Amino acid sequence: QQPVQSPQAVILREGEDAVINCSSSKALYSVHWYRQKHGEAPVFLMILLKGGEQKGHDKISASFNEKKQQSSLYLTASQLSYSGTYFCGTEINDYKLSFGAGTTVTVRA
């Protein structure tokens, strides 16, 4: 039931782009994206509901492909502040969030 995230880790230079994928074997009701910096709590980025909706938060956006049960998070023109571990949380329809193992993003100057 736990979603699968890929890649496990990515290293970027400032200004580069990256894509993080989140896949589920179950039909999803929603996908929630969070970023967690070392020693801190996860911070909410955005939520996507079934319907293929795409959302954006500054230069971070995400899409949800309902047919594939997959969501992708797009980091555009990355900044140093984008470093952290990104988690996707998936909801089937039972109000419980199942989180993936995370993708560690390191942005270097």
Place this chain on the structure above:
Amino acid sequence: DAGVTQSPTHLIKTRGQHVTLRCSPISGHKSVSWYQQVLGQGPQFIFQYYEKEERGRGNFPDRFSARQFPNYSSELNVNALLLGDSALYLCASSLGITDTQYFGPGTRLTVL
């Protein structure tokens, strides 16, 4: 507005002991969820409470229990602690059951 608060920040216990973790949700939020995060992994769902009733439970043993109070704050109790219970315990609050969850800073539990 204050965010989700948790206490204590850190806790060290020995095997077999009992622990109580506390969480105060964002003002106006009526739902509280508890998660366990082991180092290097994503948060694992333990419980969700809404209006003082348990609305969801993850795959955790009966040693784990929780409750929510009339002011919507919550406690997570863990009995007969095992070494494997060492983790960061996160509390998240939301307006309702299906709304966005906002996490607190967590309680770091170490079991020796």
